[in-house]
Amino acid sequence: MLNEDLKNEVDKARERLLKQLEQVADKTIILRSSDLKALYQRIAQLPEDQRGFFGQAVNQLKNELTQLISEHREAESALPTVDVSAPFALNSQFNRRPGLFGAELGSCHPLSRELGLILSIFRSMGFSAIESREIDDDWHMFGALNFPVGHPARDDYDTFMTEQTDKDGLPLIAPAHTSSMQNRVIARYKENLAKNEPIAVVIPGRTFRNEDVDARHEHTFYQVEGVYIDKGVNIGNLIATLRTFLQSYFGNDKLSVKTQPFYFPFTEPSLEFSLSCPFCNKQGCSICSFSGWIELLGCGMVHPNVLKEAGVDSKEYQGFAWGMGVERLIMMKYGIEDIRHFESSKLSFLRQFSAGGEA
Ligand SMILES: [Zn+2]
Numbered sequence: 001m002l003n004e005d006l007k008n009e010v011d012k013a014r015e016r017l018l019k020q021l022e023q024v025a026d027k028t029i030i031l032r033s034s035d036l037k038a039l040y041q042r043i044a045q046l047p048e049d050q051r052g053f054f055g056q057a058v059n060q061l062k063n064e065l066t067q068l069i070s071e072h073r074e075a076e077s078a079l080p081t082v083d084v085s086a087p088f089a090l091n092s093q094f095n096r097r098p099g100l101f102g103a104e105l106g107s108c109h110p111l112s113r114e115l116g117l118i119l120s121i122f123r124s125m126g127f128s129a130i131e132s133r134e135i136d137d138d139w140h141m142f143g144a145l146n147f148p149v150g151h152p153a154r155d156d157y158d159t160f161m162t163e164q165t166d167k168d169g170l171p172l173i174a175p176a177h178t179s180s181m182q183n184r185v186i187a188r189y190k191e192n193l194a195k196n197e198p199i200a201v202v203i204p205g206r207t208f209r210n211e212d213v214d215a216r217h218e219h220t221f222y223q224v225e226g227v228y229i230d231k232g233v234n235i236g237n238l239i240a241t242l243r244t245f246l247q248s249y250f251g252n253d254k255l256s257v258k259t260q261p262f263y264f265p266f267t268e269p270s271l272e273f274s275l276s277c278p279f280c281n282k283q284g285c286s287i288c289s290f291s292g293w294i295e296l297l298g299c300g301m302v303h304p305n306v307l308k309e310a311g312v313d314s315k316e317y318q319g320f321a322w323g324m325g326v327e328r329l330i331m332m333k334y335g336i337e338d339i340r341h342f343e344s345s346k347l348s349f350l351r352q353f354s355a356g357g358e359a
Contacts, residue, residue, distance in 0.1 A: 003053050006046075010057040017065060027069040028356035033183060036062065047119055060224055107354030111222060111342055114330045115204055118224055121248045122202045125241070127226065130185055132178045133204020135162070138170040144183035145266035146305040153265050158210040170227065174208035178225035179266060181205070182302075185227055186319075193317060198230035204326070215338040222326035229302065229312065229319030235269070238299060238320035246296075250278050250333060258293065267300025267321060278332060294332060297324035 021030050039058045119129050161171035181203045189199040205226040211217040247253045261271040274293040276282050282292035299322030304314035341349045
């Protein structure tokens, strides 16, 4: 056999072995491959004068393969160690902390967004805003508002109480209305009156009632209370203030309002305030139960006893107050059919109010 033929034989085996080397994960397996074994067995089968030449070629091939395997091993060990406990891909090609997620992935809750809008309208009308509290005492919830102990109207405000008690031994209360803040804001701002300035405050807050929950009733909901005290205030000012707010909030200056007598211990007279249906312009639709009107909130002239409890002379000053349900306003504005959506954390509901949605 010619040396050239022998060389070809080794070259062909080399080609196959290099190909295999690329493909296998454990490179050392190549040194035990049947191809290489066959070459070594072949040495013994050749005539003596050819063995030297062939053996050398086979050894060269084996050395080449060994060299390639060790180069590969070195390249592998040069990779950085993987920290499997890292909170992000520490050794990824990016090798850096992830950036903040884009703000478009989250959105403001519709209650926060609409509450912000409501307060900005009242601020533009000259009102200050003070947040309500989520736990209060019996006196602020009832006593300061002309509901003495035993007053039957207390039964209309069925809410949650704690085992902890106030200084009179009465349980602390999760407020059923933001009116529990009236005494505080009148007392806090009564110096305004001495300076010939009105008390004009809105009080947003979370309120609680022991309700049977359904599409129109929640145990937890938001109210915005309003209090305005000055000399010469009358019920026409109350109606004009609320109408101006509602026309601005609904972006509809054709909205009309109507009132009918109601009863609250802390206002005299007390009124129930209705708004012409913004969906049908008084023509009647399912949202307004085909009446053309939607009952919206309770309001009235501040009772003299409430002014007296806060240290304001009720002969000199008068005022009005209201409490309105925030969810109800938002539901009317956007045609939302179920109040429970607000506390449900349903993304399909919340994402309708994300940036880029209806503003
Ligand atoms: Zn309607």
